Amino acid sequence: MNKFNITHLRELEAESIFVIREVAAQFENPVMLFSGGKDSIVMFYLARKAFWPAKVPFPLMHIDTGHNFQETLDFRDNLMQETGTNLIVKYVQDSIDQGKVAEETGPNASRNKAQTVTLLDGLEEGKFDCAMGGGRRDEEKARAKERFFSHRDEFGQWDPKNQRPELWNIFNGRKNIGEHFRVFPISNWTEMDIWQYILLENIPLPSLYFTHERYVVERDGTLLAKSPYIKLKDGEKWQKQIVRFRTIGDMTCTGAVNSKANTLEDIINEVASTRITERGGRADDKRSEAAMEDRKKEGYF
């Protein structure tokens, strides 16, 4: 490689930093969604890079389903404290208590859909005109068509047939009052890119991503972690297994995988040889072929 060649990770980094700065410049009151998962950890890290030595000029928001792993919450709180970042937490439980959304029932009950209500309320309450999310286009078919700057109407809805064309690196964030934008700074990253970048930059992660022993139950090909939120069906039982998580989300629908990967290098080798997509471990996407598309139209991230 010649001396002016930029590697693909540095090119992705430069692109994401550009997008995040564009958000800070174009919107009056942006917010960055933070779930405590690796994608949002990388996105937040890129935001810190974008504005250093100043602090990140917008708050972070976490939509807490109430079904989070304690490790994720501890990690989140430490990171916010270390970086002096303003974090807003919105609870799905509050939306349920206020009767805005009904809790799903049954053995596969999940709050994944309910969190859209909490999210939209949180955005409205804070009068945020732009919310950045860590969605990646390689995750799922409906995400492959997302723009970096995704316009939402006053109901927070996405209209996939009526998206603004996005050319070169010129981003059009103009909107009417009451409308807002979703922006996806790491759109072009793949799962592999994320892991390689974490290794390259030595970014700390919650311990859930690395191998550990845990009680799990196998359901529809997914290993679900033992928690008060999962009710065993007939014939199911908790089993102690050596696992790690490829994604970290709500405990009711985030599956673990059997793995002994203990270092970032181990994980990268595992990702390189694995034959299942990371969302393949998520029960919420298996509900129907267009599950993600339907949730996104309603305002899901």
Next chain:
Amino acid sequence: MSEEKFSTKGYLDMELLRFTTAGSVDDGKSTLIGRLLYDSKAIFEDQLEAIEATSKKAGKDQVDLALLTDGLRAEREQGITIDVAYRYFATPKRKFIIADTPGHVQYTRNMVTGASTANLAIILVDARHGVIEQTIRHAFIASLLQIPHIVICVNKMDLVDYSEEVFENIKKQFMNFSAKLDLPDVRFVPISALKGDNVVNESKNMSWYQGTTLMYILENIYISSDVNLIDTRFPVQYVIRPQNKEFPDFRGFAGRLASGTLKVGDEIKVLPSGFTSTIKSIHLFKEELTKAYAPQSITITLNDEIDISRGDMIVRTNNTPKISQDIDIMICWLGNEPMQLNGKYALKHTSNDVRCLIKEIVYKVDINTLERTNDKSFKMNDIGRIKIRTTKPLFFDSYRKNRITGSVILIDEATNNTVCAGMII
């Protein structure tokens, strides 16, 4: 993703190639992308299972690779691609981003969008039909958007008995009309996306073909010279003033180098003020760099206190862009509503926001014949040349020299929609 194990080091050294694909409805574009992903082992088991099930349900006897790239429900129902979709895969040599754009007549705007960031375009030609109107249109757009490399894939060779004569004729047909276009690097590959000939693996059916496979081109084509490293242009995107105890006087100018290089000590000039200074430091997070080059995102500080804000541009004192309010542009109209002569639109150029007036329509191009026409109404998908006047001077280069400082978008102020892609002449 390949079966070979990625060495961590190797992966950290990879380059990124962005390419776009164009073809008409039945040219087999989705099948080609499916084939690239499938033969380079970038398909996951759960994805494969899903498309196997769908293929079976649709009564097909072999796996329909095209299903891999069909995104939204409406498309699956209608069996067509309706928007730009982005796909990702990597081989041990490179990482690839595909902007998958549909080939319908009414979707010129999608190809323009996909082409705007591409290093390379694959244009599909059906071996049975040869060069058709849509091929001409795709090549014209590739030339208009200045995609540095073009690969013409003559597909469905299996349906013409892998005939060398058919391939050579199509090559000749293409060269005949493309002489009128500005295409610096064109290659031809005979393929069968359905059977896998010359896509990732060499064909056993075309021994007469001496060239390389499509994948070999994608992995090896030289792209470093696609970035303009000569004309230094640094549009200021954001001003960073921490005003904290550790950095009380830090005043950094953040942005992405559009082209060229910058190093500490360089003499620079700020536009539009014209003030000059020298570079004191270059930052990327906690790291201090001695030099930076396009397309890096950096923050710089200067040795003099100059008033600089978003929309300004930092350049070298001896190499400056053009500065004008009267600008000639080639455009592709993207909006639902036709262009209004003497109409006013918002205009975005680098980090600058201005307004502009459509002063004159010079000509429109018939994109099927490439002739200039007298019809001067611009509707969606129309391409041509216009003159505009902006409310403030822009600092720009010709699009041919610089894809970033040479491009603009126009926005309808009533709807806020992006209605026009413009390339400065």
